[in-house]
Every structure is written in structure tokens, then in C-alpha cells.
Amino acid sequence: MARYDFSAPRLYLEGDLAAGAPVPLSKDQAHYLTNVLRLGNGDLVLAFNGRDGEWRCTLEGRKASATLHPAETTRPQPAPAALQLLFAPLKHARLDYMVQKAVEMGAGVLQPVITRRTQAARVNEDRMRANAVEAAEQCGILAVPEVRPAARLDALLAGWDPARLMVFCDEDAEVADPLAALRAAPRGPAAVVIGPEGGFDEAERAALLALPRHLRLSLGPRILRADTAAVAALALVGAVLGDLAGG
Amino acid sequence: MARYDFSAPRLYLEGDLAAGAPVPLSKDQAHYLTNVLRLGNGDLVLAFNGRDGEWRCTLEGRKASATLHPAETTRPQPAPAALQLLFAPLKHARLDYMVQKAVEMGAGVLQPVITRRTQAARVNEDRMRANAVEAAEQCGILAVPEVRPAARLDALLAGWDPARLMVFCDEDAEVADPLAALRAAPRGPAAVVIGPEGGFDEAERAALLALPRHLRLSLGPRILRADTAAVAALALVGAVLGDLAGG
Numbered sequence: 001m002a003r004y005d006f007s008a009p010r011l012y013l014e015g016d017l018a019a020g021a022p023v024p025l026s027k028d029q030a031h032y033l034t035n036v037l038r039l040g041n042g043d044l045v046l047a048f049n050g051r052d053g054e055w056r057c058t059l060e061g062r063k064a065s066a067t068l069h070p071a072e073t074t075r076p077q078p079a080p081a082a083l084q085l086l087f088a089p090l091k092h093a094r095l096d097y098m099v100q101k102a103v104e105m106g107a108g109v110l111q112p113v114i115t116r117r118t119q120a121a122r123v124n125e126d127r128m129r130a131n132a133v134e135a136a137e138q139c140g141i142l143a144v145p146e147v148r149p150a151a152r153l154d155a156l157l158a159g160w161d162p163a164r165l166m167v168f169c170d171e172d173a174e175v176a177d178p179l180a181a182l183r184a185a186p187r188g189p190a191a192v193v194i195g196p197e198g199g200f201d202e203a204e205r206a207a208l209l210a211l212p213r214h215l216r217l218s219l220g221p222r223i224l225r226a227d228t229a230a231v232a233a234l235a236l237v238g239a240v241l242g243d244l245a246g247g
Numbered sequence: 248m249a250r251y252d253f254s255a256p257r258l259y260l261e262g263d264l265a266a267g268a269p270v271p272l273s274k275d276q277a278h279y280l281t282n283v284l285r286l287g288n289g290d291l292v293l294a295f296n297g298r299d300g301e302w303r304c305t306l307e308g309r310k311a312s313a314t315l316h317p318a319e320t321t322r323p324q325p326a327p328a329a330l331q332l333l334f335a336p337l338k339h340a341r342l343d344y345m346v347q348k349a350v351e352m353g354a355g356v357l358q359p360v361i362t363r364r365t366q367a368a369r370v371n372e373d374r375m376r377a378n379a380v381e382a383a384e385q386c387g388i389l390a391v392p393e394v395r396p397a398a399r400l401d402a403l404l405a406g407w408d409p410a411r412l413m414v415f416c417d418e419d420a421e422v423a424d425p426l427a428a429l430r431a432a433p434r435g436p437a438a439v440v441i442g443p444e445g446g447f448d449e450a451e452r453a454a455l456l457a458l459p460r461h462l463r464l465s466l467g468p469r470i471l472r473a474d475t476a477a478v479a480a481l482a483l484v485g486a487v488l489g490d491l492a493g494g
Contacts, residue, residue, distance in 0.1 A: 097344065104475045106467065139470045177492045179426060219482075220353065220491035223386045228351045231475060232482035235466075239483055244467035245424045 009037050010046045012133045012144065013068070017052040022060070022067040030066040033059060046074060048136075050144040053077040078143050081108030082189045083242055084164075085234065088113055088196035089120040089150065090226055096131050098227040103135035103145055105234035106243060111191075112150035117198035123150040153204055162212045165190040165241075169233050170216040171199060171223060178217050182240035185215050190241055192217075192233045194226050256284050257293045259380045259391065260315070264299040269307070269314040277313040280306060293321060295383075297391040300324040325390050328355030329436050330489055331411075332481065335360055335443035336367040336397065337473055343378050345474040350382035350392055352481035353490060358438075359397035364445035370397040400447075404454045412437040412460040412488075416480050418446060420465040429487035432462050437488055439464075439480045441473050 011033070015023045025033070033039045039059050047068055048054045054075040057068040085107040089095055102110055110132065112123045128147045136144045160166070165185055169192065193208065200208065208214060219232050238244035258280070262270045272280070280286045286306050294315055295301045301322040304315040332354040336342055349357055357379065359370045375394045383391045407413070412432055416439065440455065447455065455461060466479050485491035 093340075100472075101475050101478075104469055104471050105479065106469055139472065141469055175491075177486070179486050179492070218491075220485060220489075222351055222353055222388055224351050225347075225386065228348050228478060231348075231478040232352065235479035235482040236486055238467060239424070239426050242467075244422075244465075245426070 008044065008046050009033065009039065010048070010137045010140065011068070012137050013047050013049050015049065017047055017049055017055045017057075017070050019070055019072070022069050023047070023057075025066045025068060027064060030063060034063060034066060048142050050136075050142065051077060054142055075142060081106050081143055081145070081243075083107050083234070083237065084109040084111055084189075084191035085145075085230060086111045086113050086153075086156070086191055086193040087226065087230060088115050088118045088194065089123045090197075091120050094225070094227050095120070095123075095128070098230050099128050099131040099147075100135040101227065101231045102234065103132050103141060104139050105231060106238060107145050107192075107234060108143065109146045109148060109191075111148045111156070113153045113156060113193070114150055115153050115196050115204055116201045117196045119196060119198075125149060153200075154207060157207045157211065160211060161189070163188055164213065166208060166211050166214045167192045167233065167237055168208045168214055168216050169194050169219055169229050170205075171195075171219075172205075173216040173218040175218050175221050178219065178236050179240060181215055181217060182236060185241065186213055187241065188213075190237065192230070192237055194230050194233065197226055255291065255293050256280065256286065257295070257384045257387065258315075259384050260294050260296050262296065264294055264296055264302045264304075264317050266317055266319070269316050270294070270304075272313045272315060274311060277310060281310060281313060295389050297383075297389065298324060301389055322389060328353050328390055328392070328490075330354050330481070330484065331356040331358055331436075331438035332477060333358045333360045333400075333403070333438055333440040334473065334477060335362050335365045335441065336370045337444075338367050341472070341474050342367070342370075342375070345477050346375050346378040346394075347382040348474065348478045349481065350379050350388060351386050352478060353485060354392050354439075354481060355390065356393045356395060356438075358395045358403070360400045360403060360440070361397055362400050362443050362451055363448045364443045366443060366445075372396060400451055401454060404458065407458060408436070409459045410435055412462060413455060413458050414439045414462050414464050414480065414484055415455045416441050416466055416476050417452075417463040418442075418466075418470060419452075420463040422465050422468050425464050425466065425483050426487060428462055428464060429483060432488065433460055434488065435460075437484065439477070439484055441477050441480065444473055 055070040089112045302317040336359045
């Protein structure tokens with residue numbers, strides 16, 4: 001893989017990207033490009049919207065009237081990632097961090113789950129989306145994960161697709177080779193679920209373990225914070241079942 | 248593994264821990280236990296020093312004269328972790344985060360390396376140590392990693408133990424199964440090296456690839472921030488070569 005050029009300004013847009021169709025910029029976007037980055041007429045910006053791949057664009061106009069003119073595609077849009085990350089929401093900076101890291105690790109869906117021991121009472125979806133977009137912009141990622149509204153774990157499990165593997169990061173599991181467990185798992189769509197820092201309660205554990213396709217994953221002999229567990233689990237799952245393995 | 252009880256106050260101390268030998272507390276420690284946690288005479292505190300395992304202690308005295316009285320060992324001291332993490336220092340919060348996560352993932356040595364493209368000019372070792380201790384306190388970890396002074400990469404490589412495997416997280420490597428590469432690697436002491444966000448330069452890459460035992464590790468098709476790459480690499484290395492695999 002060629003190194004991604006971090007020096008090129010990269011912007012996520014809501015609008016469509018197509019040759020010959022200028023995209024108006026919001027006030028914030030125009031401010032960022034012209035005042036913060038000090039770009040001017042004709043300067044290069046890479047733009048993506050999560051649907052149309054990445055486009056090399058030129059900036060035209062100034063300030064409030066600035067637009068991006070898509071010139072050519074630089075990378076095609078990848079297929080949406082199938083891997084879901086379910087997590088009990090964390091507070092403040094740790095949630096920001098978890099969202100950013102999940103984007104980097106290739107999660108396709110971010111699903112906050114409310115559990116009996118969940119600490120954060122409310123989940124700010126807009127902030128999660130902003131963090132996901134920022135991580136995608138900074139890391140050259142074209143597929144911005146879908147951020148779903150927070151849902152109760154029991155309701156989610158009641159409607160769970162039985163074909164989807166639930167990888168349950170279980171601190172109470174015996175420490176055993178996580179890779180052997182993943183290699184033995186059925187292939188197909190998968191989700192990783194990270195519990196709250198107080199753990200799932202017994203009824204929640206039982207409901208997870210009652211899913212037809214589930215896997216208890218041990219993440220080693222140390223207790224991990226939830227945001228660390230998310231990155232470690234996505235690395236292991238990606239290396240066995242996902243796109244970290246290449247091919 | 249039994250769930251660690253996060254509710255028990257847990258304190259790292261410099262002094263020796265042995266039955267019948269009270270440990271005086273520093274002013275900060277006494278303040279934390281008596282004023283922040285509002286503990287009083289006879290309350291339970293778990294203490295560790297990275298050498299003597301974990302001890303159940305009782306708090307005696309008040310304020311500046313408070314001491315901990317070790318009563319019994321709750322967990323033995325584990326052997327020091329052999330895995331080293333070498334990393335180009337990051338700025339501020341990202342460095343704090345990387346240090347905390349490396350402790351959780353079981354790194355035994357934290358070695359900042361100065362590279363040609365390293366952004367942070369100075370490394371605050373005391374802050375790194377404080378972050379390592381805090382992560383160990385919070386996550387029930389008894390082995391606090393050794394924080395080494397920052398060193399130039401070329402000097403480190405010149406004195407490198409040829410028996411130690413260098414796992415080189417290389418964004419320019421072809422995306423290929425990282426687990427197959429790790430399984431084929433020689434067993435023995437290992438280090439993971441994470442480059443600066445601008446990457447290693449050609450001379451540095453050549454020096455890494457000239458080590459007798461090295462392994463280029465691909466972390467998938469996306470560009471990862473350095474702190475994410477550290478957690479992902481430690482998860483994969485731990486799962487194949489280290490203690491995430493159990494046994």
C-alpha cells in the first residue's frame with residue numbers, strides 16, 4: 001500500500017461528487033479551508049462523501065462563496081465494511097477516542113448499547129458522527145461508519161440477525177488463544193461487543209451466550225479499559241476474519 | 248480470570264511491601280486517600296510497587312502522618328514482561344494515551360525513539376512514568392513498565408541485541424496476513440517499533456530491515472495513527488508470541 005499523503009487537505013462533504021459539478025461549501029468548511037489552512041483560488045483539496053470515492057478538487061472563490069470543483073477521482077469508493085462495533089457508551093474523551101479508533105480499525109457500524117451498568121446516561125450521536133468524520137478525514141479513510149442511535153442491549157439482541165456472529169469480549173472467559181477461537185468461528189457478517197467498565201450483568205451475559213452464533217473472546221490476562229479492548233478486539237477480528245489479513 | 252475489583256482503592260508505592268512493615272505515605276498519597284477518597288482509619292487499600300506483588304493494607308493515622316500497614320499478599324508479582332515498545336514520541340494527549348494503552352497491553356519496556364521525522368522535540372519521562380503508574384493502578388496491573396530515556400533510533404539499532412526480534416509496523420508493506428508472519432517469526436525476546444506519523448526515512452527503514460531478526464508487520468489497508476497502531480500491533484504480537492494466547 002502506498003503511503004497516504006497526510007499533507008493534502010482532505011474534506012468530508014455531504015453533497016454529491018461528480019466531474020463538472022461544483023460543490024458549495026458550508027460557512028465552516030470555507031472558513032477552515034481559506035482561513036485556517038490559508039488555501040486560495042485553484043488550490044488542491046481532496047474530497048469524499050462516503051459514497052462517491054475520493055476526488056481531487058480545486059478550490060474556487062473566496063470566503064462564504066467558496067466552492068470545490070471536482071476534477072478527477074483519486075480512489076474508488078470501497079464497499080461498506082460489514083463489521084459492527086457495539087459498545088456501552090463511555091464518558092467524554094474516552095468515547096471520542098473509541099469512535100476515532102473504531103474508524104481507523106475499519107468498523108462499518110457504530111452501535112451504542114445501553115446496558116444495566118452503563119455509566120453514560122446519554123449519547124451524543126452528533127458528536128460521535130463528528131469524531132468519525134474527523135478520523136476518516138485525517139486517516140485517508142473513505143468509508144465513514146454509520147453511527148446508529150443508542151439502543152438497549154436486550155432490544156438489540158431480541159432482533160438480532162441469527163446469521164451474524166457476535167464476538168463477545170468477555171473478561172470472565174478463561175485466558176485462551178483468541179486466534180484459535182476466531183479461526184474456528186463461522187464466516188459471515190460479524191459484530192464485536194464491548195461491555196461497560198462494570199461488565200455485563202448475568203442476564204445480559206446469558207442473552208449474549210444464547211445467540212446461535214457467538215464467540216467469547218479473551219483479550220489476555222490483564223483487565224483492559226473499554227476503549228483499549230475495542231482496538232485490540234478489532235485488530236484480532238480483522239486479522240482473522242476481516243481485511244487486516246489482506247486478499 | 249476473575250474479574251478485577253475496580254472498587255478497591257489501589258495505590259502504587261515506591262517503598263518495600265512486607266508483612267509487619269508499615270509504609271509511610273507521601274503528602275500527595277495521604278491527601279488522595281483521606282481527602283479525595285475519604286478513607287479513614289482501618290480502611291482497606293491495595294498496594295503494589297512493581298516488585299513485591301499486591302498487598303492488602305489498612306490505612307492508619309490521618310493526613311500527613313498516614314501510613315499503610317501491609318496485612319497479606321493478594322497476588323504474587325508476575326515476571327517482568329519481555330516485550331518492548333519503541334515509538335517515536337507523540338504530542339501531549341496522544342502520548343499519554345499511548346503510554347496508558349501500552350501498559351494495558353502488557354509492554355514491559357517503553358522506549359521513546361528519536362527519528363528523523365519525529366515531531367515532538369522533547370519527551371517528558373516523568374509524565375510518561377506517571378501515566379504508566381496511573382494505568383497500572385486503574386487496571387489492576389502489577390508490572391509497571393520500565394520507562395527508558397529517549398534515544399536516537401540509529402544509536403539504539405547500533406547496539407541492538409541480535410537475538411531480539413524487531414517487529415516493524417510498516418505502512419509501506421504489502422497488506423498480507425500479519426498472523427502468518429508472526430507465527431513464522433523466531434521465538435524469543437521481541438520489540439514492536441512504531442514510527443513517527445511521517446514515517447521512517449529510507450536510511451532508517453534500511454537499518455531496521457538490516458537487523459538479523461526483523462519482521463515487517465502490515466496492519467491492514469487503512470493508515471493508522473501511531474497510538475492506534477501501537478495497540479493493534481501489541482494485540483497481534485501478544486496473541487501470537489505473548490501472553491494474550493494464554494498457557
